[in-house]
Amino acid sequence: MSAATMLLATGCGGHQGPGSQTAQAAHQRPVERGSVISATSVADLTAQEVESRLKKAGIETAQVRYGVQAHRIIYRTVTAKGKPTTASELVAMPKNGPRELRAVSWLHGTQVYRGDVASVNDESTDRATALLFASTGRAVSAPDYLGLGKGPGSHPYGHPRATVTASVDALRATREFARRDGHTLARSVLISGFSQGGPAAMMVGRALQQGHDPSFRVGALAPIAGPFDLSGFEAGAADDDLNRSPLYLAYFATAWNRMYGLYDTPSQAFRAPYDKKVETLFDGNHTGGEIAAALPRTSKELFTADFLDKVRKPTGKLRRQLHALDTTCDWRPEAPVHLFHAKGDKDVSFANSQHCRRQLIANGVHPKLSDEGNVDHNTTVIKALPEVIRGFDATR
Incomplete structure (x- = not known):
């Protein structure tokens, strides 16, 4: 029986002996958001294999320290209207890493095809990004968002509430899966995202700071090339x-x-x-x-x-x-914020991160804004990732 099947099979059966009423009542209770439905292994790589995969994506490999195991997780969450549904994410964890891991929430950019997300597409930059973060000794939650990957329905592109609930519930699912794997997650979450994932990172950070899930707190924010205006x-x-x-x-x-x-x-x-x-x-x-x-x-x-x-x-x-969506930076983060963009970006202009920075400054926060140079939109994230990791390394 596969690990995924084992997770699904727990508690099922037709026996109606003593205690069956209690069992039935348990099945009738509301299912907890963020609970894991299934886990499917999608990668098991040595550190050298991680480096090879990153080189293929054009990502710097100097920060790789561990091999990585990655799973596609199906978890329970809610729709934009608050009704129960499911979503998928990629969870990547270091092999032979420390027992307690800091989590990285990696929020992907615009995807029109459900099969291009990290949990499904082995060749995607988002898969490679998750492998990179995990290879530095962190647990990675990379949600596909609603309606992408293995999630049902259509994707509610840019919906604020749906973005936050799917991402926070993905963190909860990552925590549950990590426990089953013998790890615990630190409260502090490092949040980064690219393009659509830039405003998503700021929305998720704001929700956690406001107590959306008190078991998590924001450790650092590092949005990349987001359409903040x-x-x-x-x-x-x-x-x-x-x-x-x-x-x-x-x-x-x-x-x-x-x-x-x-x-x-x-x-x-x-x-x-x-x-x-x-x-x-x-x-x-x-x-x-x-x-x-x-x-x-x-x-x-x-x-x-x-x-x-x-x-x-x-x-x-x-x-x-x-x-x-124009005001995802209009708040006062208590954690460090470092924005990344490129003046050569012709998809999402550099002015968007300047817009975000102005809002943060108006709230008394003075974030860094790094220019990745005369490169295109997709190259911006490739260049920024090593800097994001160095920033995360400096936080506690």
């Missing part, structure tokens, strides 16, 4: 100022329409013939390459003029929902 980011996509503007804005439009109702019919947002197929493309089962090939090269060709104006000058509910 989402209103400005989407307006830039409407104006075709970004690399991949049509893809970013179409993902935003279809996901937020499901959550908030941005349009009544696709033809109100999308020009023909794209109005007949865009929503199907963003079902989580198409790769980024497939979607990009099916879309025009500009937002002007893809969207109606009225919808583009709505994005440039949001009002009402759209404006309120965007404001929540």
